[in-house]
Amino acid sequence: MSSYRCDTQKNKRCKGTAMVERLNDLDRDEALDGLPDWDWDEGRDAISRRFVFADFNEAFGFMTRVALLAEKADHHPEWSNVWNRVDIVLTTHDAGGLSARDIDLAEAIDALVG
């Protein structure tokens, strides 16, 4: 698909086609200061966080809310669930590392758990 007119994500035809760049070291460190519950994996240039809930019902409810956020943002987590535990990894495949989209999604996920 040609993307020559796709200079804004506000244009529905262009959803997901806007440029996304990997954060440089300085911007990444600054962003991670605001996400104290997330760990940075240098090898993958990804961030991760483990969430533990009372039971599977709580964990899956959380995953449902994250899925809706992710789909709206067209930015999706790598994750796994074992009963009451949800492990989330965020990185931007299109950029080959951490981008502002990961930071935005991490902040939105943090806001869900309060």
Ligand SMILES: C[C@H](O)[C@H](O)[C@H]1CNC2=NC(N)=NC(=O)C2=N1
């Ligand atoms: C076409 C679509 O917009 C892209 O493949 C999106 C979908 N969700 C994504 N999610 C993540 N984590 N990284 C991406 O690069 C990405 N790209």
